[in-house]
């Protein structure tokens with residue numbers, strides 16, 4: 001009896017000491033390394049070049065030809081950096097390079113391809129789980145396509161929401177966009193310093209995997225926020241505009 005108990009004990013201990021850690025390790029590896037990247041919606045992010053410049057730590061001037069909202073990126077919500085070995089190569093987008101330079105410029109570093117590389121590696125590699133986005137050419141083209149189809153620049157103009165010394169309330173901008181798109185955008189501002197007003201900075205439109213417009217919901221955005229995202233968000237200094245405070249929409253100054 002005693003013999004059997006001790007054998008059983010030994011077996012239990014073997015399980016706890018060796019197999020249990022092994023099982024935990026396997027489960028851990030499966031959820032981290034071999035993670036099946038899951039995301040359910042995308043956001044097309046536009047930014048206002050003047051605000052991008054205001055946020056820059058280095059000297060910044062908006063390139064001469066740019067006086068409209070430009071693409072920041074197309075982001076699968078809740079996922080990033082999905083394939084670290086899939087590098088951006090400029091020749092993959094050479095056919096749409098003029099378009100990219102026009103509508104998706106790197107406001108901070110005009111002649112650089114760093115911005116596209118960053119967006120591809122952080123977001124494009126995740127978007128690529130969709131067949132319609134599974135090459136660099138498709139990802140960048142589709143983003144431009146959505147940008148043109150939704151045509152945020154015209155919508156804002158149509159509702160007389162124009163860069164000027166005027167101020168706007170969030171509701172006014174939101175109502176204009178909802179009336180056209182039928183869904184709630186996410187509108188972000190650069191937070192005021194001292195007594196200055198918050199500054200309009202970024203507008204996101206959200207899409208399903210079939211590229212139908214969706215309401216942007218904050219919970220979709222924040223579920224899987226990583227440390228990296230938080231640092232980036234801090235660096236950007238953008239957050240959802242305060243509905244109680246007026247918003248400035250500064251004209252672009254091409255300061256050379």
Ligand SMILES: *[C@@H]1O[C@H](CO)[C@@H](O)[C@H](O)[C@H]1NC(C)=O
Pocket residue numbers: 083084085086087
């Ligand atoms: C990552 O990208 C590389 C290069 O395109 C590709 O060969 C590989 O299959 C990708 N890995 C995954 C897990 O998708």
Ligand SMILES: *[C@@H]1O[C@H](CO)[C@@H](O)[C@H](O)[C@H]1NC(C)=O
Pocket residue numbers: 110111
């Ligand atoms: C970018 O390139 C264009 C043409 O190649 C050049 O005229 C311009 O000065 C460059 N701008 C910067 C900021 O390097």
Ligand SMILES: *[C@@H]1O[C@H](CO)[C@@H](O)[C@H](O)[C@H]1NC(C)=O
Pocket residue numbers: 182183184213214215
């Ligand atoms: C978006 O939200 C509004 C109001 O909450 C709702 O009426 C509408 O059906 C939603 N649209 C979609 C596409 O989910």
